[in-house]
Each structure stands twice: as structure tokens, then as C-alpha cells.
Amino acid sequence: MVKIEVLLRRGLPDAIWIETGTFLGDTTDALARQASHVYTIEPSVDLVTRARIRFEGRSNITVLEGTSEMMLQPTIGGISGDVNFWLDGHFSSGPAFHGAFHGASETPIIDELQTIERHLSRLGRIVICIDDIRCFRSGNEGMPTYPERSFLVEWADRHGFSWEIEHDILIATRLAQS
Numbered sequence: 356m357v358k359i360e361v362l363l364r365r366g367l368p369d370a371i372w373i374e375t376g377t378f379l380g381d382t383t384d385a386l387a388r389q390a391s392h393v394y395t396i397e398p399s400v401d402l403v404t405r406a407r408i409r410f411e412g413r414s415n416i417t418v419l420e421g422t423s424e425m426m427l428q429p430t431i432g433g434i435s436g437d438v439n440f441w442l443d444g445h446f447s448s449g450p451a452f453h454g455a456f457h458g459a460s461e462t463p464i465i466d467e468l469q470t471i472e473r474h475l476s477r478l479g480r481i482v483i484c485i486d487d488i489r490c491f492r493s494g495n496e497g498m499p500t501y502p503e504r505s506f507l508v509e510w511a512d513r514h515g516f517s518w519e520i521e522h523d524i525l526i527a528t529r530l531a532q533s
């Protein structure tokens with residue numbers, strides 16, 4: 356899958372990954388073949404159960420049950436050093452996404468970035484990959500809680516990240532503390 360290839364190429368090679376939205380765990384699996392550890396957060400109890408069965412015996416994968424809003428803060432709080440984020444925990448509709456969780460808003464991205472912000476001074480190098488950038492626009496019917504793309508760009512600029520968009524993924528990179 357092209358998005359997995361982008362993540363593997365653009366992520367910091369020796370860093371931990373934190374993924375929000377495990378779904379079936381395909382990206383978790385690929386990231387964990389390169390990374391020292393992958394923490395993946397998923398609110399759907401059924402999907403968590405499936406992922407824990409799939410990754411049984413894979414000691415560098417931790418499947419955490421709960422929303423990003425609940426679990427991202429304690430997860431980041433427990434790590435230090437360089438970190439890659441795959442922020443992909445959002446509502447996904449359609450038959451392919453049967454069983455996916457739908458919370459109070461379509462995307463927890465604002466909460467996720469506020470949480471990451473609280474840890475910026477403590478962490479090392481950081482790469483943040485945000486999926487589905489095409490959805491971040493006004494007049495996005497059916498997904499009214501998505502912020503504007505400018506919100507993401509301004510957040511990245513404000514915190515000294517360079518950023519690019521590749522295959523509908525915004526990749527924000529901070530290689531040194533600003």
C-alpha cells in the first residue's frame with residue numbers, strides 16, 4: 356500500500372511509532388517490522404480484540420484500548436526520545452470500515468495536536484503524519500468537525516516543523532528543538 360510506503364520512508368528510522376486508529380492493524384504490522392516499538396490506539400472493543408489476537412507474541416506492539424482523547428496523553432507521557440506519529444484515528448464510513456468507532460466528532464485531530472503540543476519540549480526529533488488531508492476543508496459535508504487545512508499548517512509552523520503533503524498525508528517534521 357502506497358501510504359505505508361510513505362510512512363516507512365518518511366518516519367525516523369530508529370524512533371517509536373504511535374498510531375491512532377488501529378483498525379485491522381495492517382499499518383501497525385508494517386511499522387513494527389522496522390520500528391523498535393509501535394503503540395496503537397483503538398476505541399472499538401472488537402477491533403482491539405482482533406488486533407491483540409493478531410499481534411500475540413509480537414513484543415514490540417502494544418494495542419491500547421480507548422479513544423485518542425483518552426489514551427494519547429498517557430501514551431506519550433510514558434515515552435521519551437524520538438517519536439513518529441501516524442494520526443489516523445477518525446470515523447470511517449462504508450462497508451469496508453464495518454465495526455469502526457464513531458465518537459462525538461468525526462476526527463480527534465485538534466485534541467491530538469493539543470496533546471502532542473504539551474510534550475514538545477520533552478521529546479526529541481518528531482515526525483507527525485496526518486492522513487486524509489483532502490478532508491480538511493470548509494464545507495466538508497458529512498464531516499463538519501474537520502478543521503481547515505490551515506489549522507494544521509499553522510500548528511506546524513508555530514512549533515518549528517517543516518511540512519509537506521504526499522499521497523494525501525501531511526508530514527510535519529521537527530529535527531531539532533526550536
Ligand SMILES: C[S@@+](CC[C@H](N)C(=O)[O-])C[C@H]1O[C@@H](n2cnc3c(N)ncnc32)[C@H](O)[C@@H]1O
Nearest residue numbers: 376377378382422423443444445446455456463
Ligand atoms: C482509517 S481507520 C485506521 C486505519 C489504520 N490506521 C491503518 O493505517 O490501517 C480509522 C480507525 O480509527 C478509529 N477511531 C475512530 N475514532 C477514534 C478516536 N476518537 N480515537 C482513536 N481512534 C478512533 C476507528 O475505529 C478506526 O478503526
